[in-house]
Each structure stands twice: as C-alpha cells, then as structure tokens.
Amino acid sequence: MNQYYIGVDVGSVSTNIVVMDSMDNKKLYETLYIRTNGQPLESLNEGFITLKDKGYCMEDILGVGVTGSARILVGNIIGADSIKNEITAHAVAAIDTYPQVKTVIEIGGQDSKIILIRNGVVIDFAMNTICAAGTGSFLDQQSFRLKIPIEEFGDFALRADEPVRIAGRCTVFAETDMVHKQQEGATKEQIVAGLCEALARNYINNVAKGKSIEAPILFQGGVAFNKGIKRAFEQELAAQLVIPKHFNVMGALGSAILAKETVRDTKKKTTFKGFDIMQRKYKLKRVACQDCPNACELTEVTVEGEIAAKWGDRCGKWQK
Amino acid sequence: MGNGKNKELPTSKIIGIPRGLSYYLDNFSWESFFHILGYEVEYSEDSSVETFETGNQFVGSDQCFPVKVYYGHVLSLLKKNNYIFIPQYTSMEEGTYCCPKVIALPQLIKNTIPQEINLLTVEIDLGREKFTRKNIRRLAMSLSQNPLRIFAAVNYFDKNRKRLPEEISSAEKFMGECQSNGKKGSIGVIGHPYALQDPFLNMGILNRLKEFGFDVVTSARYQRSYEQTDCPVYFSRRKPHWDFGRNILYAAESMLKDEKIQGIIFITYFGCGIDAFIEEIFNDSICGQKPYLGLTLDEHSGEAGLMTRIEAFTDMMIRKGGENRDAG
Numbered sequence: 001m002n003q004y005y006i007g008v009d010v011g012s013v014s015t016n017i018v019v020m021d022s023m024d025n026k027k028l029y030e031t032l033y034i035r036t037n038g039q040p041l042e043s044l045n046e047g048f049i050t051l052k053d054k055g056y057c058m059e060d061i062l063g064v065g066v067t068g069s070a071r072i073l074v075g076n077i078i079g080a081d082s083i084k085n086e087i088t089a090h091a092v093a094a095i096d097t098y099p100q101v102k103t104v105i106e107i108g109g110q111d112s113k114i115i116l117i118r119n120g121v122v123i124d125f126a127m128n129t130i131c132a133a134g135t136g137s138f139l140d141q142q143s144f145r146l147k148i149p150i151e152e153f154g155d156f157a158l159r160a161d162e163p164v165r166i167a168g169r170c171t172v173f174a175e176t177d178m179v180h181k182q183q184e185g186a187t188k189e190q191i192v193a194g195l196c197e198a199l200a201r202n203y204i205n206n207v208a209k210g211k212s213i214e215a216p217i218l219f220q221g222g223v224a225f226n227k228g229i230k231r232a233f234e235q236e237l238a239a240q241l242v243i244p245k246h247f248n249v250m251g252a253l254g255s256a257i258l259a260k261e262t263v264r265d266t267k268k269k270t271t272f273k274g275f276d277i278m279q280r281k282y283k284l285k286r287v288a289c290q291d292c293p294n295a296c297e298l299t300e301v302t303v304e305g306e307i308a309a310k311w312g313d314r315c316g317k318w319q320k
Numbered sequence: 321m322g323n324g325k326n327k328e329l330p331t332s333k334i335i336g337i338p339r340g341l342s343y344y345l346d347n348f349s350w351e352s353f354f355h356i357l358g359y360e361v362e363y364s365e366d367s368s369v370e371t372f373e374t375g376n377q378f379v380g381s382d383q384c385f386p387v388k389v390y391y392g393h394v395l396s397l398l399k400k401n402n403y404i405f406i407p408q409y410t411s412m413e414e415g416t417y418c419c420p421k422v423i424a425l426p427q428l429i430k431n432t433i434p435q436e437i438n439l440l441t442v443e444i445d446l447g448r449e450k451f452t453r454k455n456i457r458r459l460a461m462s463l464s465q466n467p468l469r470i471f472a473a474v475n476y477f478d479k480n481r482k483r484l485p486e487e488i489s490s491a492e493k494f495m496g497e498c499q500s501n502g503k504k505g506s507i508g509v510i511g512h513p514y515a516l517q518d519p520f521l522n523m524g525i526l527n528r529l530k531e532f533g534f535d536v537v538t539s540a541r542y543q544r545s546y547e548q549t550d551c552p553v554y555f556s557r558r559k560p561h562w563d564f565g566r567n568i569l570y571a572a573e574s575m576l577k578d579e580k581i582q583g584i585i586f587i588t589y590f591g592c593g594i595d596a597f598i599e600e601i602f603n604d605s606i607c608g609q610k611p612y613l614g615l616t617l618d619e620h621s622g623e624a625g626l627m628t629r630i631e632a633f634t635d636m637m638i639r640k641g642g643e644n645r646d647a648g
Contacts, residue, residue, distance in 0.1 A: 069624060087632035088639075122636040124611055127629060210607045293368035294520075 003060050004029065005263075006051075006272075007256025008044065008080070009089065009249065010068040012036065013109025013136055014222060015043040016252040019051065022062050025096050025257055030054065031249045033222075036109075040070040041077070045278035058274040065089075065259030067251050069110075076309040077282065077301060079273040082255065082262040089254030091115045091122045094218050096257055097244050102214040105233065105241070106250070107203070107223035109136040114208045128207050136223050138171050142178070142195060146188055156192040157228025163193035174198060196228035200236045215239045220250040280304060289313055335440065336404045338364045338393035341386055341422055344513040345409055345564075348480055354405075356473040357464045362401060364393040367520035371396060372619060378433050384589045385619050386514050386521055387421050387428075394429055398437065404429075405440040412563040414447030419512075419562060419594055446481070453478070504638055506535035508575035511587035512564050512595075515617075516540050522587055523617060523626060529585075532634045537581060539571030555605050565598045572602040576609060582637050583611035585630075590618035611636055 003022040009015070015034045021027035032050060034043045065082040066075040067089035075083035086108075094104045095117060104115040112135050116124040128135070143150040157163075164186045166177045178191055186194075204213075219241040223229055225248065230241055246253055263270060283302040288295050296313040310318040335354055337343060351361040365371070367389050375392030397404055406426045409418045417423070426441040442459040444452050453474065460473040507529055515522050516538045529536050554560065554569045568586075575581045584606055588595035599614060606612040613633045615626065 069628075072624075085628045085631040085635070087628070088635040091636075121640045123640065124607065125632060125636065210604050212608060293370035295369050 001060065002029075003062050004056065005062055005256045005260045006064045007089075007249075007252040007254065007259065008047075008064065008066045008068070008074060008078070009086070009251035009255060010036065010040045010044060010066065010070040010074050011086075011109050011251070012069055013140070014248075015040060015047060015068075016249040017044075017047045017051070018246070018249050018252040018256055019056065020253065020256040020260075022260070025253075025260075028246060028249075028253070030056075031246055031252075033248055040074060041278065041282060041284075044074060044078075048275040048278050052275040056275070058272065061270060061272055063256075063259035063263040063270045064272040065255030065257070065262070067255040067258075072311060073284075073299065073301070076311070077273075077303075078277055079271040080259070081266075081270050081272070082258045084255060084258050086111075086251055087113055087115060087125050087127070088122075089251045089258060090220065091117065091125075091254070092257050093246075093250040093254030094220065094244070095120050096253075097246070097250075098216065098218055098242065101216050101218050101242075103217040105203070105208075105217060105219045106221040107135060107219075107229075108221045108251075109140075111135060112203055112207050112221075114203075114211055114213075116211060124211060126207055126209075126211065136221070138174075139195075139199070139223065139226065141171075142175070145175075146192070148188065148192065151225070153192060154196075154225065154227030154229070156189050157196045157226075158193075158231065160187070160189035160193035162190060163197050164190045166191070166194040166198040193228060193232075196226070196232040197236075199229060200232035203233075204236055213237055213239075217241050219243050220247040222248050224248070289318070332401060332403050332438075333358070334360045334362050334401050334403065336362050336364065336397035336401050338390060338397060338404065338406065340364075340367065340390035340393045340518070341514055342407055342409050342425060344517050345412075345418070345422070348477075350405065350407070352480075353473055353476055354463070356476055357460060357469050358466075359463065361405075362397065364397050367393070367518050371520070376619070380432070382591065384421065384591045385617065386512075386518075386589060388619065389518075389521060390425070391429070391433070394433065394437075395435075398433075398435055402436060403438045403440060408441050408443045410443060410445045411447045415559075416447075416563045416566060417561060419564070419592075452481075504533040504634075505582045506537050506580050507634075507637070508537050508539075508571070508578075508581040508584045509587065510539040510568055510571050510575070510584060512568075512592075513540060515587045515589070521589075521617075525585070525587065525615070525626075525630065528627075528630060529634065532630075534634065534637075537575070539567055539575075542567065542571040542574050555601055557601055560598065560601075562594050562598075565594050568595075568598050569602060572606065576602075576606060581610070582640075583613070583633065585633065586612070586614045588614065588616055590616050611640075 005020045005022055007018045007020060013036055015036045017032040018028050019030040030051065032047045034047050036043045063081040064078060066080040067084050067086050071083050090104060090106050094101050099120055101117050106113045111128055113125060113127045115122055139153060140150055143153050148156055164181045167173045181191055217239060219230060224243050233241055281304055285300045287298050287300050289298050298310050298312045298318055300310045301308045337350060354361050371392030372389050374395045375388045379388045379391050394404060406429060408426050410423050411417050426439060430437060430439050442455045446452060456477045457474050460470040464470055509526060526536050555573060560566055560569060575584050586599060613629060
C-alpha cells in the first residue's frame with residue numbers, strides 16, 4: 001500500500017498541491033494547479049475534494065507541508081507538520097530534483113526570487129523589493145489586455161522577428177510603452193516579445209542585481225511555462241535554462257519534502273486534520289487586540305464556534 | 321550636584337526628552353546635565369503604533385518612518401509638559417555630518433507642530449569644540465542663574481562629551497550583551513542606532529533572530545569610524561560624508577572579515593538618503609562572500625513579507641551549517 005506526503009503552496013495567483021510518494025521524492029502521484037482567485041481557503045478545499053474523489057484517504061498521508069503567502073493561515077487550519085517560507089521550499093525542491101543546480105530563477109504570481117546554491121546548499125537569495133513588475137500577475141493582466149490567452153503568450157513571443165523595446169522598470173510605464181508601440185504599428189507578436197525581454201532585463205537588473213548567475217540554472221514557477229521569457233533570459237544571460245518537469249508546483253514539492261524531513265526528525269505522527277477539514281465552517285475575522293498601544297490586528301479563525309487559532313501579534317502571546 | 325529641588329528657578333522643573341533619532345545617537349546623559357541645573361527629565365514612552373499615528377498627522381509625507389515616530393514622541397510629551405529638549409547634532413567629529421533630518425530636527429519640529437512648544441535646543445558640532453562649548457554654556461545659562469550650577473553643568477559636558485563619539489555601545493542599551501548561547505551562530509545586523517535600539521522601528525527583528533537561536537551582533541558594537549591612524553579603508557573608497565555612514569561601512573567591513581559572523585542583515589528605511597548611497601558601496605562586496613539580506617522598512621511594512629525574508633535567511637544559515645533542518 002502506498003503512503004504519501006502532501007505539499008501545499010498557497011500563493012497569490014495559484015494554489016498548488018502535490019502528492020508525493022513517501023519513499024521516492026521524484027514520484028509525484030498528483031500535481032494540482034488551481035487558480036487562487038483571491039480565495040485561498042476555497043481553492044484549497046477544491047483541491048482537497050479532488051484528492052478525496054481520487055481515493056486518497058487520510059490514513060495514508062504521513063505528513064503535510066505548507067508554503068506560500070497564505071501558509072500560516074492554511075497551515076493552522078489543516079494542521080500542517082511543516083510551515084515554511086517559499087524560498088526554502090523552492091530551494092529544497094530544486095536541490096532535490098537537480099542536485100547540481102547553482103542558480104534558481106523563480107517567478108511566481110506576485111514575487112520573483114533568485115536563489116544561489118553551491119554544493120547543494122543555499123548561499124544567497126534575493127526577492128523583488130517593492131515593485132511587482134516582471135511577475136506573473138503583470139503578464140496575466142497584459143494577456144488579458146491584448147486578448148491573448150496566457151498559455152499562448154510564449155508562442156506569440158517566439159513568432160516575432162524583431163521585438164520592440166519596452167520599459168520594464170515599472171508596470172505602469174511598460175503599459176504606456178506597449179500602448180504607444182501598438183499605435184505606431186508594432187504587431188502583437190513584437191509587443192509580446194518586447195515585453196518578455198523587458199521582464200527578463202528587469203529581473204536581472206533588479207532581483208539578481210550583483211549576484212553571480214552560474215549554470216546550471218533552473219527556471220521554475222508558473223512563468224517558466226512562458227517560452228518567450230525563457231528565450232529572453234537565455235539571450236540576456238547567454239546560458240541555457242533548465243525547466244524542471246514540475247516547474248509550476250516546485251514550491252508545493254519542496255514543502256512536501258520539508259514535511260517528510262520534519263516528520264522523520266520529530267518522529268511524531270502527522271498533525272494533518274484530513275481532507276474534510278476544509279469543508280467545515282470556518283470563520284475568519286480580523287480583530288484588534290486592545291491590550292497595549294500597538295493595537296495589533298489579529299487573525300482569528302473560528303471552527304464551528306470554537307477559536308482554533310489566532311495570530312498576527314507583535315508580542316506573540318496569542319500564538320501560543 | 322543639584323537634586324532637582326532648587327527653588328530659585330521659576331518655570332517648569334521638568335524637561336521632556338523624546339526617545340527617538342538623536343536620543344539614540346549618543347551616550348551622553350542629558351539627564352545628569354539637567355539635574356545639575358536643577359531639572360528633572362521625563363522621557364517619552366516606548367514607540368508604538370499609537371506614537372506613529374499621532375506623529376503622522378503633522379509630518380510631511382516625504383519624511384522617513386523614524387522621523388514620523390519621533391513626531392509622535394514629541395506630541396506625547398507635549399500632552400503633559402511643554403518644555404521639550406531636542407539637541408541639534410550637526411556633526412560627531414570633524415569633517416563628518418549627521419543626517420540632514422537629524423540636523424534639522426529642532427527647527428522641523430518647531431515649525432510643523434501647530435502647538436506652543438518651549439523648545440530647548442543646543443547645536444552640537446563636535447568637530448568645533450569651542451563653538452559647541454559656547455552653545456552648551458548658553459543653554460545652561462538659559463536654565464539657571466546660579467553660576468556654580470552653570471559651571472558644573474558645562475564642566476560635566478566637557479568631561480563626558482568624549483563619550484559621544486567613542487562609546488556608542490552595547491551594554492546599557494536595548495541590545496544588551498552579546499549572548500553566547502546562540503547555538504546556530506551569529507548574525508550581524510547593521511543599521512542606524514535608532515533602527516537597532518527601538519524594537520518598534522525594527523519590527524522586533526533582533527528579538528526574532530534570537531528566538532530563532534542566533535546571536536546578534538549589531539553595528540553599534542563597532543566604532544563609528546576607523547581610527548585616525550588607520551588608513552581609511554571603507555571598501556577602498558573615499559570616506560563617506562556622514563557619521564553613521566562611516567559606522568555602517570566600518571561595521572559591514574568588519575563583519576565581513578569576522579569569521580564568527582555568518583550572515584549580515586542591513587536594516588534601512590524607505591526614503592533614507594544616506595543608506596541609499598551607503599548600501600550601494602558595500603552591497604557588491606558582501607554579495608558572494610556572505611549571506612546578505614537588505615531589509616527596507618516602512619510604515620506599511622507587512623509582517624508577512626518581512627517574516628518570509630528573515631525565515632528564509634535564517635533557514636539558509638541553518639541548513640548551510642549542516643544542522644540540516646529545522647522543524648517548522
């Protein structure tokens with residue numbers, strides 16, 4: 001009988017779930033990629049229902065790991081064994097699938113990161129700072145504006161003979177540029193290709209500023225699907241990018257591996273509360289703590305009238 | 321020494337000192353100074369969201385977060401008492417200057433808070449000894465008519481003034497002694513003194529790092545600059561113009577050379593002009609040699625983004641240290 005570890009990555013744009021074989025990290029039984037649409041709990045519920053329908057049952061799950069921007073919320077609700085940040089999760093997955101990796105480029109919905117790895121250990125990383133230019137959300141928005149399905153974005157870029165130059169520093173200026181170039185007669189293909197180049201340039205100048213990008217380079221995150229961006233990066237870096245098989249669920253894979261490590265190290269049974277947990281009645285509330293002048297905004301989760309978790313305080317007294 | 325009960329002085333016997341910015345720049349005890357002149361000192365309370373929000377109503381939007389919080393400190397003191405002391409530090413040693421906002425602080429406050437303030441201030445330029453001494457004497461004379469007290473106060477300043485540039489340090493301030501129980505290693509934290517010492521301003525980063533099991537060594541433990549005899553190093557560049565710019569560069573360089581320090585975090589605030597220059601200088605040298613994390617904080621800083629970065633940073637060091645994992 002098979003046993004599994006589950007990894008969940010609840011991000012701003014997509015919610016990803018993987019079901020990993022308990023013995024073999026490379027063997028993934030399920031990889032789900034669900035749009036979050038601003039509702040992390042609903043999308044996770046959708047994923048769990050799918051898994052349940054496929055016949056997975058709680059007894060076969062040895063551990064669950066959560067990552068992503070909603071990790072604390074989701075982790076507390078489902079009883080995750082490991083709640084880890086995205087950078088660690090992505091790095092762990094990258095090292096596991098491709099041990100020689102030296103650089104990881106990860107572009108997700110609202111953030112982009114670079115992770116430098118030497119000898120299987122993370123030595124440096126950086127995330128985009130205050131600007132989301134060059135992330136998946138922006139591409140999404142532009143694909144909608146240009147009426148090109150996001151899935152075909154890459155093909156459009158590859159078809160262009162000569163890309164037009166678009167400012168990638170800021171999404172607002174990029175959009176101005178795109179409109180302007182369109183009015184001057186540039187084709188959709190050229191604009192899309194220009195956009196891909198702008199994003200790659202922006203990433204290299206901003207996120208990867210001052211970092212030495214050495215091959216092998218892994219390109220992961222939802223944006224890795226876009227062949228136009230891949231090509232733009234390869235031209236800019238003069239190196240080949242490797243796109244791992246499960247590029248779009250690497251965060252989830254990493255958190256599954258982290259859950260496995262945690263369960264193995266603590267030698268405890270999983271704290272996972274089961275697939276049905278998401279169907280119970282959850283109430284999320286933002287409450288202000290009045291105990292001191294900091295007036296922290298707490299998130300309070302009530303399950304069927306009972307307070308299940310509370311966090312968000314500076315002093316930490318509600319988290320225990 | 322005066323005991324604060326001297327009756328010959330008519331006005332309020334209490335002077336308020338806001339705890340922000342310049343308060344953290346020195347180790348000079350203004351409290352003792354005012355005591356000699358027969359005054360009590362009242363400090364503002366710890367910074368909190370409330371402090372920030374009160375201050376924010378009067379500050380121009382282009383000021384940095386620490387200045388906004390400083391306004392709050394002034395306003396909270398004004399509720400009880402309108403004698404406020406704001407020293408004007410222009411320079412900590414010859415040829416360097418403080419941040420323009422710190423230099424302008426007394427005037428800035430006086431002209432933007434629409435409330436009557438009895439502002440006590442004194443310009444301190446430690447590169448110009450006579451000038452500073454004259455200013456101190458003038459301040460003392462405005463507070464007391466007793467020549468003995470004035471003499472004693474000026475004398476006190478003369479004797480302890482040296483502490484200003486040299487001993488900006490450790491033990492008596494918030495950070496406390498560097499603990500030796502950090503099993504996971506040491507992290508160097510660089511920033512301006514107020515960023516290191518006010519846990520509200522730094523969003524509790526120092527405590528978080530300790531909770532994760534790391535020793536924290538801050539730039540406050542390093543001198544403000546290379547000693548005169550040393551040839552200026554500063555990453556092989558010209559000496560920076562700012563007092564604490566020098567301290568930051570010096571600390572960064574020392575931490576880089578110190579094998580015990582495994583990673584470096586730089587705390588800065590959105591819109592800080594000094595740090596914008598300084599970070600560029602050491603950024604390139606640190607990258608590739610030691611794990612480095614630059615944190616730009618602002619009033620809007622969400623906990624989530626901050627925690628993700630700190631967690632990833634500490635994870636990186638834990639996993640690097642071979643202690644391969646950490647239960648989440």
